[in-house]
Amino acid sequence: MASLEMRQLVALGAGAPSPADLDFVLIGDPMNPNGGLLQRFVGLTLPSLGVSMVGATPDNVYTTTIYTREYDGLADFPRYPLNIVSDLNAFFGIGAVHFGYPHLTQAQVDTAVTLGTQGPTMTTYKMIPTPNLPLLDPLRALPFIGTPLADLLQPDLRVIVNLGYGDPAYGWSTTAANVPTPFGLFPSVNPATVLNALALGTQQGVHDFLVDLSTVFTAPPSAQPLWPDLLPALLGPAPGALAPTPANVVNTVASIISTDYAVLLPTADILTAAALSLPVHDAGLFFSGIEQGSLIHAIGDPIAANTAILTMAGLLEVLSIAEAGYLNVADIQSLLR
Secondary structure (H helix, E strand, O other), X not given: OHHHHHHHHHHOHHHOOOOOOOEEEEEOOOOOOOOOHHHHOOOOXXXXXXXXXXXXXXXXXXXXXXXXXXXXXXXXXXXXXXXXHHHHHXXXXXXXXXXXXXXXXXXXXHOXXXXXXXXXXXEEEXXXXXXXXXXXXXXXXXXXXXXXXXXXXXXXXXXXXXXXXXXXXOOOOOOXXXXXXXXXXXXXXXXHHHHHHHHHHHHHHHHHHHHHHHHHHHOOOOOOOOOOOHHHHHHOOOOOOOOOOHHHHHHHXXXXXXXXXXXXXXXXXXXXXXXXXXXXXXXXXXXXXXXXXXXXXXXXHHHHHHHHHHXXXXXXXXXXXXXXXXXXXHHHHHHHO
């Protein structure tokens, strides 16, 4: 919203407030010039999903500081979306990273790196490192063995994820932060650099794994079972002596049908976007590549864009189904109580 408001202020011309009277501080800006999802795929419109990629936040209008967390899928999206591992990590980062700004400590904010810029700009870009890959958060949630396994995989997986940004050492694009940068096809990286990073990552992962295991085995036994009994967790308390009334059964069935029907709505929106909006965007990318005289971009750019967008759409569908399943179980629980 603040980025769009800045654009409207610029449009006021002589009637706009003086730069001396206004300054902005933004967090997790999806219109970041070099990393914001709304700039990476600028021009893409998905009406059925209510999505419009509107471009970059102005950088030389008012004094502005933009704070971004590494791997924030909305504000720090990979530059090279053919790297599907990097895409998945970014999408996991929407939930795990983007919504966590209010919980940052001052010490974490103080670790922010000031990103480089190009030419005159009134904006300072701050990148706050994220210690763990969001993609591995579900694995870390497993009792005991989850964290050791995640730490074993993370160093090498981080190299692969970071390649989606162009440099195996950084989880953000290292080119000028204030220059609007759309997605690209392939990073320009020395293969030897990648192989060396993977070799070092393997060593680090094994070391971290062994350290974690030593902690697991030396820690006092936990009263919590390794795998909790899932049936009581799903079904809740044992049913009472009286059977559910017919009215309760009918209401529960109706609620389940309503919930499952609601899943069809986002599914239809996603299918509409994939069948109608994406092909139009792909055609534009194809002809743009032809105009540039680059057959590689004419063919590759649509594939790269679709890789990211369809991955996001697939995750949205999975989340919708998972939410429906959770609500169905809750309805059954309430019936059996």
